[in-house]
Amino acid sequence: xxxxxxxxxxxxKTRGQHVTLRCSPISGHKSVSWYQQVLGQGxxxxxxxxxxxxxGRGNFPDRFSARQFPNYSSELNVNALLLGDSALYLCASxxxxxxxxxxxxxxxxxxxx
Amino acid sequence: AQKVTQAQTEISVVEKEDVTLDxxxxxxxxxxxxxxxKQPPSGELVFLIxxxxxxxxxxxxxxxxxxxQKSTSSFNFTITASQVVDSAVYFCALDPDTGRRALxxxxxxxxxxxx
Numbered sequence: 338x339x340x341x342x343x344x345x346x347x348x349x350k351t352r353g354q355h356v357t358l359r360c361s362p363i364s365g366h367k368s369v370s371w372y373q374q375v376l377g378q379g380x381x382x383x384x385x386x387x388x389x390x391x392x393g394r395g396n397f398p399d400r401f402s403a404r405q406f407p408n409y410s411s412e413l414n415v416n417a418l419l420l421g422d423s424a425l426y427l428c429a430s431x432x433x434x435x436x437x438x439x440x441x442x443x444x445x446x447x448x449x450x
Numbered sequence: 451a452q453k454v455t456q457a458q459t460e461i462s463v464v465e466k467e468d469v470t471l472d473x474x475x476x477x478x479x480x481x482x483x484x485x486x487x488k489q490p491p492s493g494e495l496v497f498l499i500x501x502x503x504x505x506x507x508x509x510x511x512x513x514x515x516x517x518x519q520k521s522t523s524s525f526n527f528t529i530t531a532s533q534v535v536d537s538a539v540y541f542c543a544l545d546p547d548t549g550r551r552a553l554x555x556x557x558x559x560x561x562x563x564x565x
Contacts, residue, residue: 378557379454379541379558380553393548395552425493427495429495429553438500441494441495441497443492
């Protein structure tokens with residue numbers, strides 16, 4: 338089975354622009370979580386979606402939003418980009434029925450100039 | 451609130467040496483899960499182990515072993531006979547089992563294994 342996939346791999350945007358990142362979970366996984374990893378730090382939790390509903394939100398501004406589609410894929414949207422949004426954005430999928438391991442995708446490297 | 455501390459920023463060893471990566475956590479939850487992930491230069495986080503708060507048995511998987519001590523809130527990771535391929539950043543993480551899958555990660559320990 339395919340693992341978690343994310344697109345695009347790399348992205349360069351200008352301050353003030355908007356960006357959409359995409360994630361497809363492992364087949365059968367209904368939960369998707371998003372993390373932001375700034376260079377040199379551990380990942381920080383942004384959102385979790387399960388069965389198309391937001392189940393958790395980290396300490397991020399309202400410029401960050403996400404959604405999950407009927408096929409369980411997900412999008413992360415970031416508006417009014419700031420230089421500090423430059424990071425690796427990781428998507429993780431899990432079964433979510435029980436606290437199990439999350440499987441991470443390769444990430445999208447976002448650079449804001 | 452949860453917190454995971456990995457005090458070792460970077461460790462450098464020579465191949466075949468044993469190395470222990472430290473992890474100390476803080477949580478008020480009685481039920482929680484602890485994880486270790488490996489992040490090679492490619493960037494993708496690779497799951498290594500999950501341990502729940504009720505299971506303090508140590509675990510060994512090949513060259514890897516984990517020591518969970520609830521009394522000291524520690525979940526340390528030992529690599530025996532390290533290899534160059536073990537070079538990566540290792541993250542310890544905590545899931546407080548609140549119903550959402552939100553991992554709290556430590557800042558990571560960069561392990562460099564020299565040939």
